[in-house]
Amino acid sequence: MGNDGVPFEIELTWNRGRVEPYENGGKDTHIAFVVDDFDAAHELHEKMGCIIRENPRMALYFIADPEGQWIEILPAR
Structure with missing residues (x-):
């Protein structure tokens, strides 16, 4: 879902x-x-050791923040 007012989606x-x-x-x-x-993002996250899946x-x-919350990384399409 999204709207024309902001560039974010849910x-x-x-x-x-x-x-x-x-x-x-x-x-x-x-x-x-x-x-x-x-x-480049994948290479950086791999060096940081934070890729979890x-x-x-x-x-x-996916990477994990210091509290273990998952963050999904996607390529621009």
């Missing part, structure tokens, strides 16, 4: 078949950033 996800309650702040709840140079098929990966 995505709501429904995990079909999930029966257990969602835990607020769990891995389903995270922020994401689109980066202009995905390869990668999905090359979907061209994205």
